[in-house]
Amino acid sequence: MELTTSFDPEVLALPFYEDSHRRLAEEAGAWCDSNRVLWEEIRSLDPDAAGRRLVRALGAAGWLAELDPRGAPVDDFRAVCLRREALAYAEDLADFAFSIQALAATPLLRFGSEAQRRRYLPGMAAGTLIGAFAVSEKEAGSDVASVGLEAVKDAADGSYVLSGRKAWIANGTIADVFVVIARTGQGPGPLGLSAFLVPASTPGLRVERIDAIAPRSFAHLSFEECRLPADALLGRPGKGFVVAVDLLERFRTTVGAAALGFARRAFDTALAHVLGREAYGATLFDLQLVKASLADMEVQLNAAALLVARAAWETDRGSRRFARHSNIAKVHATEAAQGVVDAAVQLLGAAGIVQGSVTERLYRQIRSLRVYEGTSEVLRMAIAGSLDMRRAARATAA
Ligand SMILES: Cc1cc2nc3c(=O)[nH]c(=O)nc-3n(C[C@H](O)[C@H](O)[C@H](O)COP(=O)(O)OP(=O)(O)OC[C@H]3O[C@@H](n4cnc5c(N)ncnc54)[C@H](O)[C@@H]3O)c2cc1C
Structure with missing residues (x-):
């Protein structure tokens, strides 16, 4: 039988890991092994359908449980690494689904208000709500400090209006919510950026699909005067970088x-x-x-x-x-x-x-x-x- 996992037991035995990690590796490997039918199925689906199916499956199987703030607080990157290693060994799109969901949820876990966490994270942990993280732009990739997408504050009600573009966004075509880094102008370069939570249903937000070398949900985004309420700000203003x-x-x-x-x-x-x-x-x-x-x-x-x-x-x-x-x-x-x-x-x-x-x-x-x-x-x-x-x-x- 072809194995679908292969952790190196000699590496897992090192003091970098605890027994909980060794158990996790065993369980993650066994789960990946027992899901070969799922891997075959998603290879026959289009990337969007595959992405949705996988996020749900991972949520249902408890792979995303650490994203739920109602559970015990977890800051365990060894666990995230072991999960990614197991999933990447088994199926690229499964690793993609897991990693982008965790990538989008982590700023909420680390910087979100109580209300923001309660609104988004339980669904993300269950796999019923899909997230994405959008910082890159065609003119601002490696140089994050040069992000140009503008967020202008409306003095009347504290809302923000976002205008500009984002590029190369994983899960872009299937996300329900985007964590977006935008320029609010508190200072020059990195000092003038803030983070926002942008529901995909926000009027003025458009998604343009991109076909990549390995098919997956991948897109450019355009924001045409997208108005967000004041409580869409994630973390403090000027702390987006x-x-x-x-x-x-x-x-x-x-x-x-x-x-x-x-x-x-x-x-x-x-x-x-x-x-x-x-x-x-x-x-x-x-x-x-x-x-x-x-x-x-x-x-x-x-x-x-x-x-x-x-x-x-x-x-x-x-x-x-x-x-x-x-x-x-x-x-x-x-x-x-x-x-x-x-x-x-x-x-x-x-x-x-x-x-x-x-x-x-x-x-x-x-x-x-x-x-x-x-x-x-x-x-x-x-x-x-x-x-x-x-x-x-x-x-x-x-
Ligand atoms: C599969 C995939 C998924 C992605 N998902 C997301 C996502 O979910 N969200 C998101 O925001 N972004 C995402 N990105 C974008 C990604 O983060 C950027 O592509 C990356 O930061 C590089 O930026 P760039 O493509 O603009 O390349 P550039 O920054 O233009 O770089 C082009 C070349 O110039 C080199 N270069 C640039 N600066 C320097 C330097 N200072 N010194 C030496 N060499 C340099 C680079 O190494 C590279 O070889 C994704 C990209 C890919 C390929």
Whole structure:
């Protein structure tokens, strides 16, 4: 039987994890294994129908329960990472459905008022209300501080009028509510941004579907004088940049975890193939260059798993420098996963590129992880900026 999960038990046994995480990994893996019929079903649906079906299924199965503020407060990014790894291994769209729902709910959990949390989060946790997070614009991607979408406050009643555009929004075609970062002008650049909760039904909000390399709900948004009540403001005015950066810094580690899930699936598929494929009177596995390729993949998988575990642990323990570790984990895990998936395609030969095969799907699905939530180049710049210069000073003095 083909397994649909493959956590590395040696990594899970490390002190980065607690017993609750080990149990979660086992349960998440078993759930993914038992849902193969669902994965087949959603691959036959259009991306919007698949997205809705998956968010509901994840909600019904309790995968989103931590988003409900009525439960015990949870700040457990190791758990989010383990869930993403399991889902990415099983089915890209399931990881997408889970991660975007968590991405949209987290600003509400961290910055929302009691009333905002009560209004949106129970539905998001149940999977009956779909969220999306919209910060990017065509002219403001990596440079979040240059967001141009305007929110003008009406002095008469405190309402806001939003005008402008957002780009590349995951869940854009199916979301019921958007967390939107807009310019309210309290200060220049990052100081002039605020976050808003925008129901998809708001008059003046239009959605333009985009077809991506790996089909999913994905869209540009346009706001034509969208009027929002004063209580649509999420967090304090002028703190929108903080809302966005806090979210992205936390979720980067989880992107690394998803990359690990994709890469493990590619590795397992390649290993099964080379063990079974007869060549030269033996199997492909008996060839030294094939073994070297598998060994290189194994090294990359181990390094990625360790970096993700460490970054998630740093986040959960409230380390001041957690963002440095989440940047490192995302850069390495996503870049390594791209290489591992490519190597798996190579080891399968022509069979690796057949449309709809596991490796062909992974080859399309892995690409965007090096772009969203911080491109590899931008994160490298941030990592360089976080280097400890005192070490250099000590080395020079020695
Ligand atoms: C699948 C997918 C889902 C997404 N989902 C969402 C979503 O739900 N919500 C949302 O708001 N956004 C989303 N995005 C947008 C995403 O966050 C941006 O694409 C990303 O931030 C990069 O911005 P950009 O595309 O404008 O590229 P640019 O910022 O224009 O970058 C283009 C190139 O220039 C390089 N570059 C830019 N700045 C620097 C620098 N300072 N130093 C060195 N190189 C640099 C980049 O590394 C890249 O190679 C999504 C994107 C994808 C692909």
